Amino acid sequence: MTESERQLEIAQTMTEKELEDAICELLDTLGIYYHHDRPARTKRGAGGGPVKWKNHFRGPKGIPDLVIIGDRVIWVELKSHTGRLTTDQEIWLDRLRMANQEVYVWRPIDWLNGSIGELLIGARL
Numbered sequence: 001m002t003e004s005e006r007q008l009e010i011a012q013t014m015t016e017k018e019l020e021d022a023i024c025e026l027l028d029t030l031g032i033y034y035h036h037d038r039p040a041r042t043k044r045g046a047g048g049g050p051v052k053w054k055n056h057f058r059g060p061k062g063i064p065d066l067v068i069i070g071d072r073v074i075w076v077e078l079k080s081h082t083g084r085l086t087t088d089q090e091i092w093l094d095r096l097r098m099a100n101q102e103v104y105v106w107r108p109i110d111w112l113n114g115s116i117g118e119l120l121i122g123a124r125l
Contacts, residue, residue: 007112014108016080020065022111023078026120033069062088064096064103068120074102081108 001009020036027034066076075096077089085093085105096103110116 011108011112012081016078016083019078019108019111035067036065062086062092064092077105079105079107
């Protein structure tokens, strides 16, 4: 098995949360400022219904998962190997690009092949 095949095999099972944790740990280690909104779990719905989730921010849905700030600002949407962007996420990313912002969609393979680390370390954000 080649290195690329091994990375792909791991990427296929890595969750978005695992990717987020790995990236945030690197950002913490490098001392790079970043922001990530975590949804807050509220009580179950009426009659023991499904758990409700609520963010504390206002505005349109779909804002990217991470805002990373150093000598420039980058916006990052995280996705699992097979995760797809929602329409709301695509709109956010398009509007950020139109505002000349640096925007990425990162997947586990980007972490495993080193491209995320290379960008964060090499760019000295």
